[in-house]
Amino acid sequence: MMTKAELENQLMQEIHGLSFEAVETLLRLTTLLKISNTPQDMADIQEQAILAQERAIHLQPGDMQEFLDALEHPPKPNAALKEAARLHRQMLGDA
Numbered sequence: 380m381m382t383k384a385e386l387e388n389q390l391m392q393e394i395h396g397l398s399f400e401a402v403e404t405l406l407r408l409t410t411l412l413k414i415s416n417t418p419q420d421m422a423d424i425q426e427q428a429i430l431a432q433e434r435a436i437h438l439q440p441g442d443m444q445e446f447l448d449a450l451e452h453p454p455k456p457n458a459a460l461k462e463a464a465r466l467h468r469q470m471l472g473d474a
Contacts, residue, residue: 383412383421389428404431 408424408431415421456464 383415400434 405428408428412421412424415424
């Protein structure tokens with residue numbers, strides 16, 4: 380089993396390059412680690428950290444900027460998006 384300091388260091392290293400949700404989870408776990416006192420607490424935190432890492436979306440350094448740019452300047456809808464919108468309207472009865 381890892382020491383408290385080793386686990387905290389690992390959690391902080393994992394924060395780099397992760398999605399907002401994963402970062403939030405790992406920060407919460409780091410906070411819990413600071414107040415945990417039992418080996419079972421540490422084992423639970425380590426297990427939750429592993430699960431969070433498995434669910435994480437790993438981002439490259441430019442990914443966030445590219446995402447924000449796409450939100451500000453979205454591309455024109457392509458044929459697949461137009462068809463999806465048409466089917467959605469049809470399913471809602473708005474066609």
